Amino acid sequence: xxxxxxxxxxxxxxxxxxxxxxxxxxxxxxxxxxxxxxxxxxxxxxxxxxxxxxxxxxxxxxxxxxxxxxxxxxxxxxxxxxxxxxxxxxxxxxxxxxxxxxxxxxxxxxxxxxxxxxxxxxxxxxxxxxxxxxxxxxxxxxxxxxxxxxxxxxxxxxxxxxxxxxxxxxxxxxxxxxxxxxxxxxxxxxxxxxxxxxxxxxxxxxxxxxxxxxxxxxxxxxxxxxxxxxxxxxxxxxxxxxxxxxxxxxxxxxxxxxxxxxxxxxxxxxxxxxxxxxxxxxxxxxxxxxxxxxxxxxxxxxxxxxxx
Amino acid sequence: xxxxxxxxxxxxxxxxxxxxxxxxxxxxxxxxxxxxxxxxxxxxxxxxxxxxxxxxxxxxxxxxxxxxxxxxxxxxxxxxxxxxxxxxxxxxxxxxxxxxxxxxxxxxxxxxxxxxxxxxxxxxxxxxxxxxxxxxxxxxxxxxxxxxxxxxxxxxxxxxxxxxxxxxxxxxxxxxxxxxxxxxxxxxxxxxxxxxxxxxxxxxxxxxxxxxxxxxxxxxxxxxxxxxxxxxxxxxxxxxxxxxxxxxxxxxxxxxxxxxxxxxxxxxxxxxxxxxxxxxxxxxxxxxxxxxxxxxxxxxxxxxxxxxxxxxxxxxxxxxxxxx
Numbered sequence: 001x002x003x004x005x006x007x008x009x010x011x012x013x014x015x016x017x018x019x020x021x022x023x024x025x026x027x028x029x030x031x032x033x034x035x036x037x038x039x040x041x042x043x044x045x046x047x048x049x050x051x052x053x054x055x056x057x058x059x060x061x062x063x064x065x066x067x068x069x070x071x072x073x074x075x076x077x078x079x080x081x082x083x084x085x086x087x088x089x090x091x092x093x094x095x096x097x098x099x100x101x102x103x104x105x106x107x108x109x110x111x112x113x114x115x116x117x118x119x120x121x122x123x124x125x126x127x128x129x130x131x132x133x134x135x136x137x138x139x140x141x142x143x144x145x146x147x148x149x150x151x152x153x154x155x156x157x158x159x160x161x162x163x164x165x166x167x168x169x170x171x172x173x174x175x176x177x178x179x180x181x182x183x184x185x186x187x188x189x190x191x192x193x194x195x196x197x198x199x200x201x202x203x204x205x206x207x208x209x210x211x212x213x214x215x216x217x218x219x220x221x222x223x224x225x226x227x228x229x230x231x232x233x234x235x236x237x238x239x240x241x242x243x244x245x246x247x248x249x250x251x252x253x254x255x256x257x258x259x260x261x262x263x264x265x266x267x268x269x270x271x272x273x274x275x276x277x278x279x280x281x282x283x284x285x286x287x288x289x290x291x292x293x294x295x296x297x298x299x300x301x302x303x304x305x306x307x308x
Numbered sequence: 309x310x311x312x313x314x315x316x317x318x319x320x321x322x323x324x325x326x327x328x329x330x331x332x333x334x335x336x337x338x339x340x341x342x343x344x345x346x347x348x349x350x351x352x353x354x355x356x357x358x359x360x361x362x363x364x365x366x367x368x369x370x371x372x373x374x375x376x377x378x379x380x381x382x383x384x385x386x387x388x389x390x391x392x393x394x395x396x397x398x399x400x401x402x403x404x405x406x407x408x409x410x411x412x413x414x415x416x417x418x419x420x421x422x423x424x425x426x427x428x429x430x431x432x433x434x435x436x437x438x439x440x441x442x443x444x445x446x447x448x449x450x451x452x453x454x455x456x457x458x459x460x461x462x463x464x465x466x467x468x469x470x471x472x473x474x475x476x477x478x479x480x481x482x483x484x485x486x487x488x489x490x491x492x493x494x495x496x497x498x499x500x501x502x503x504x505x506x507x508x509x510x511x512x513x514x515x516x517x518x519x520x521x522x523x524x525x526x527x528x529x530x531x532x533x534x535x536x537x538x539x540x541x542x543x544x545x546x547x548x549x550x551x552x553x554x555x556x557x558x559x560x561x562x563x564x565x566x567x568x569x570x571x572x573x574x575x576x577x578x579x580x581x582x583x584x585x586x587x588x589x590x591x592x593x594x595x596x597x598x599x600x601x602x603x604x605x606x607x608x609x610x611x612x613x614x615x616x617x618x619x620x621x622x623x624x625x626x627x628x629x630x631x632x
Contacts (some may be wrong), residue, residue: 018314149351
């Protein structure tokens with residue numbers, strides 16, 4: 001239905017046309033944009049968490065200026081509307097109430113419809129500013145480290161892990177600058193809680209080519225308690241994960257590489273015409289210009305001899 | 309000075325091992341690494357005791373180990389130097405992450421495209437610039453400052469049989485607007501057709517003066533005749549006009565007085581239906597309820613085609629009048 005709507009809306013200007021084109025479904029998708037939404041009432045902690053998460057996600061993120069009174073777990077329409085308006089498919093919603101103090105909801109949309117959400121409470125928050133160390137530059141693609149067997153064994157946490165990867169992984173890239181690997185985000189699951197830690201990487205000489213990694217706490221650090229969750233049905237999730245055929249890598253035929261990394265290819269050639277093969281030129285066999293004119297037969301004979 | 313080769317070898321080997329030790333991390337379960345996402349998943353169980361006693365240091369150590377393993381993997385990737393930066397070529401991410409939007413579908417052909425394919429009409433490529441005889445220069449085919457611009461004419465011929473008081477400029481402008489409107493209507497019809505909706509006919513449009521068939525003209529005439537406030541009741545009939553009343557269908561109501569038998573049969577059939585032992589299902593109601601309940605959970609419910617309720621034989625709240 002969404003795609004149809006795009007067609008019905010006729011662009012009124014070139015700029016409008018470009019916007020519609022950018023928002024239309026694509027085979028190779030753009031990086032997901034995140035919106036940070038403040039709810040009707042937010043505590044200092046929640047506001048700061050939203051701000052700092054926004055800073056970590058910055059080029060592909062949007063911090064909404066106004067408050068939006070919404071309850072994502074009761075009615076998703078407000079957030080779905082905002083996602084459509086801002087073309088964002090990830091969101092973090094912060095609110096604070098007596099029943100659910102320091103509440104964060106993070107989730108994602110598929111086709112501007114809610115796919116899944118998790119609600120967490122912030123128990124402990126350590127801001128970037130609270131940790132007095134140097135920080136990594138803005139827009140650094142973070143390395144993600146998930147520790148804890150629960151992320152594999154627990155069904156719910158496995159889904160939570162997928163959401164967290166989607167949320168924090170940043171842009172999908174082909175090349176990466178090695179000195180740009182400066183930020184590590186760690187998620188540890190234990191007993192219904194998730195510990196989020198953020199570190200800066202320091203590379204030390206190890207003697208071998210690979211450096212030894214040392215890390216330094218950078219912030220923001222959060223201790224989160226999982227509250228409510230809303231996951232997509234298996235059907236919908238499967239549908240959302242389907243990749244178009246054009247995006248899948250094509251199988252390359254007849255090319256292989258051996259153990260040493262050398263490239264091997266198989267080439268098909270037509271059979272060689274040996275009659276026209278140019279052999280070594282010998283002066284004695286050369287046709288004289290005069291002789292060729294008066295007796296052609298002789299000349300031909302010499303040529304045959306040559307071939308033999 | 310005599311150096312024993314064996315001792316030297318041992319020393320070198322030990323040094324090499326120590327070098328490797330600094331980047332090696334022993335783990336009982338291998339850490340899954342997705343270099344495309346810069347992701348390391350350590351599924352070794354957590355030491356709860358240590359976590360409680362010395363949380364920050366324990367977490368930091370875990371993170372360091374995970375990062376080290378990830379970096380070991382990244383440094384194995386093909387590395388090249390571009391200008392001043394050392395760059396690693398990252399493989400495609402292996403973790404399955406849902407898409408943002410559905411896979412784009414191929415646009416189904418419009419009605420014209422279908423027709424053109426049937427008839428083998430191919431689009432000819434036209435050059436953008438056209439020779440303008442008047443200014444003796446190349447100008448764009450259409451748009452601003454176009455060649456052979458017929459909108460800029462300052463005089464227009466009045467056709468032989470036309471009303472001399474008619475404004476030919478206005479007429480031309482109006483025709484152009486009609487053409488644009490018709491085109492937009494057809495675009496929307498194409499869109500509607502693709503969604504599987506029933507599309508009503510356009511009827512006659514005022515566009516163009518091409519030859520119209522007699523039938524088309526007749527249909528247009530009857531439509532326009534009925535398009536009055538009183539549904540054409542007070543329109544005068546023209547000379548040689550066909551009977552208009554037969555066009556379209558009118559609702560029919562039952563007669564007030566009927567034969568005894570027919571009425572009795574109808575009532576009996578209703579009673580029979582009411583006292584049937586098998587439960588009666590109101591399909592319309594059931595389907596609507598199902599849609600409303602499942603709307604939040606199942607986004608597929610938004611699709612028109614699937615959710616269109618089948619016409620029920622057992623009537624809803626309001627019985628359709630006049631069809632009995």
